[in-house]
Amino acid sequence: MNTSMVIAALGWSLLYFVWQALLLGLLTAAALSLLRGMDARARYAVCALALLLCLCMPVAHLLYLLAQDAPAPSFSALPAAALQAWMPSLVLAWSAGVALMSVRLLLGLAWVGRLRRQAVSAPAQWQSRLDALAQRMGLRSSVPLRLHAALASPVTVGFFRPLVLLPASLLSGMPVPLIVALLAHELAHVRRWDYLVNLLQSVAEALLFFHPVVWWLSARMRAERELVADALAAQALPDPQQLASALYALSQHRQTLRQPGLLVAARGGALLARIQSLMAPAPLAGQAGWKTAVPALLLAGATLLMQTHGQSVPGTPKIAEVASSLLSLPVSARHMLVLDEESGKVLMAKDADAIVPIASITKLMTAMVVLDAGLDPDELLRIVRADGVGQRHGLLADGVSVPRALLLQLALLPSENRAAAALARTYPGGRAAFDAAMQAKIRSLNLTRTRLNDPVGRTPSNTSTATEVARIVAAAARYPEIARITTAAQADVAVNGKTRTLHNTNALVGGQGWDIVLSKTGSSREAGSCLSMRMKSGGKHVTVVLLDADGAERRSLDAARIRNALAGTTHF
Template sequence: MNAWGWALLNFVWQGAVVGGVAALLLALLRGASARWRYAVCAVALGLCLGLPLWQCLDLAPAEVEFSTELPPLAEQMPALVGAWALGTGLMLARLALGLAWVARARRRSTPAPADWQARLDALARRLGLRRPVPLRLLPDLAGPVALGVLRPCVLLPAALLSRLPVDLLEALLAHELAHVRRWDYVANLLQSVVEALLFFHPVVWWLSARLRAERELVADEISAELLGQHDGGRRMALALHALSELPPGHTPNVALAAHGGDLLRRIERLLAPRPQATGWKLALPALLIAATSFVVQAKGRDTAEPPAATATAAAAAKDAPPPAQQLRLPVNAKHVVVVDDATGKVLMSRDADAVVPIASLTKLLTAMVVLDAKLDPNEKLRITNDDVDTLKHSKSRVRVGTQMTRLAALEMALMESENRAAAALARTFPGGEAGFVKAVQAKIRALGLSRTAIAEPTGLSPANTSTATEMAAITAAAARYGEIERITSVKKAKVPVDGRPREIRNTNRLVGAKGWDIRVSKTGYTEEAGRCLAMRILNGKRPVTVVLLDADGSAQRLRDAALIRKSLAKQAL
């Protein structure tokens, strides 16, 4: 349910992209044969169905992760999918009523006179139809209708036999036979199913309407060719004009009628055909549709390229496999590095040496410096006004005046990314905040980092910067601290706050999720840094460090991590 809900939500923007490209292609092909525009609409509508189905299958393994990463939205997922199911049920019921109309119309119809059946059979043979197509009469129709899949037939209003000239009525029958030859009834049924499944998206309805209109134009072209090169188009146009003069009748979408689409536009195209598009224009739709499919599924993500190694990462880079052997995944994060900690090999990298804000990933360094100082973990700390965030005005569950132990503050800073707890750890450090900053700078030098700068303990300041490569080194260093590994590798814990136990939860919802073995973890977010994640995971028995910086959202960050884990698991096999 969750995977399908996320797929439907993603299709809102994906459908808009598909519709935009389809509109461009239809504009380019406005002078081409209707067959090309029909193909564009059909492929676009197929993409509209295929994209959410593909995403649902792709996201299903990470269903738990997605449902826990965005709790407010995830909680509404059953209601969203339920509303979709209700709407789809109503649309399918509408389709069922149309099919019931078709079945009832068949039963109520009577065979046409033998001479008209003979005319229809002659037209069918000229079209190359080998299936028998009976012609039947039904009083309350406004025009001929083609219906049926395995046993197709053409229904004709009895009044038309006396109201239209023979040559014009033959033109209308040729139009319906063109539908039968192209199996348009099956295509129309599938189209109706897509409408039912994706009823909520206006692009689907627009594409579906265009598909039906172009289908009628294609049938017009085929029937005009069948009726003769010289006057076939004129006969078809006169027949459509005569049909437009008749009172409208009810025909459900599941039936194919000669009076469908924009009659005036169809008549104009038959009487004054536009010049056909040049060859390059006819080749363009296939190229652009293929490109659009890739762009929609990748959402504009660039192929990862191996960056130039910094001095710090040189040792790891020299052992890295050639670029062709590195993982190349369509991840969303702008700066990525994946390192096999057992060998130091870089398994994947993207712009990994760009200096960018790292948000709350800072707290890994904060924790290491506090633990290095070997301060009393049971010493009571009190949250003061000095610990309140005046830069971003971020929310906090810890009120001014709250008391907790240094260990509890450390757990809250690492698990819940509690900024006031991190600020209190720095404020109570020997030498105060100035002493803390000096200790952090010394730690950075000790780790051999040259492109990392830390100005404060929380990560709220955009002056706290590093690179994906150096964040991988920081994460690997943090993994050597048993306390950091213990705190960040659990889904939830209880810590004493004001003398009472308080439950805290890990901000990385992957921790504790099925299939994940995470040993060190820290998430981060500010407007400048985007969504960030640094973690050490076990791929089989091998430790791997994953760093994702500046992802567009929590869901994208999760999906990136799931993609990387899945690819690593395949390599392990």
């Protein structure tokens, strides 16, 4: 057997793999569709088997051709003779690609090795926590825990001697139960030897780099792997929602460091889908029954009524509102309104006219009143003890002088209570004049069911309805300063000579797939978790109001469900 025969056989094997992998990809996609409501382990197994077949098919075909006297195909319809001349070039190009992908893989392995060397031992109490958790999850040997300053999330490295690397910043920036939940996820990877499987996936990607089906299978396999690890970790925790809260908190961890694909990490996969799976697992196929069919019928009826009567009266259409109230998205917020700003149609509603506390959404009204006065944005305003409003100092200490424009930013972006209180106190004529201006603003917006007694929203006596909060959002959207401030994910500002990074209280701002043009959150014991925002969906401006949701993570999930429903991707 000469070299030219081997090259020809290899070239034909690679060429035939193009259509073989396409066929395998179609079969795998059909299988995954059938398993959509099943356990993630079944989908993971399908992807793993398909990727293994991708490796085996060209090898088997190569061996078959080498066993023949003439490795070229015998089909007369194929221009075999013409293609045969191109086989050396094809194999050379494939070899160059494999070499480049191999260099990429080796660099990744070197990076992982450097991570191991740079990491330092975790405190003994954290190692003890990890050991106890590993024993609970059925791991026989201890898994070392190390700290690394440059990581964005916990990661697992190594398979013969696995260890878990934890970002040092998490120890001070996240509650202990949430960190334990993330560590449980990493131990699930160790238990399943996921690092080794992930490395083998990288080898497959390097050898078959030229085919998109291989990359799709590998990506799906990694996504399903995270869901499987989530399920194993949730079983080891007292409450499965603990891991969902940890994943959400991790998404809030404002670091932009990238991690190569060789690492298996808690933040991998479709994060929002993973949180939703833990908070409200999807029913198995065939088990939804009439409870799933009824909302679909109500949605159809609501849509028909809204299309028929949507032009009845200006403002909030009553008939459309009645129709939309039939629609019951699975949201945790007890009060919801989704409004098409251009047509005035209510797209979705849930008890939208109930009068409830709105917490810091009040600050939108405070900002509008201050901006209406046309005050000097650069005027320095002194913070006093009275601005505390029953809270700790936070970002602003007593006696510090801050420009009015910065106070406005502090009140809207991180929702600093002392900033809003100072803006009201320094209003021309004092707090009494501000209160009068606030009531005048309420009347000008025709907010007949809104009562605001303080500029901060800390007291439960600041109440409104989802319907009227939507009007507040529409009014606030006409102020460029408010829109600019509330649509920044974060901002660096100088306060009392120190640079501080402010983070938006709405974690969705700046997120992939979100086009938010105004936002304000609110949260208190009485009001629950609230969200008001204006976003673009399908080229239109839509206002979303969620009041009294069960925590920030549930609130974000509610917003994601609404966005998906507007895009036509939510299935009821």
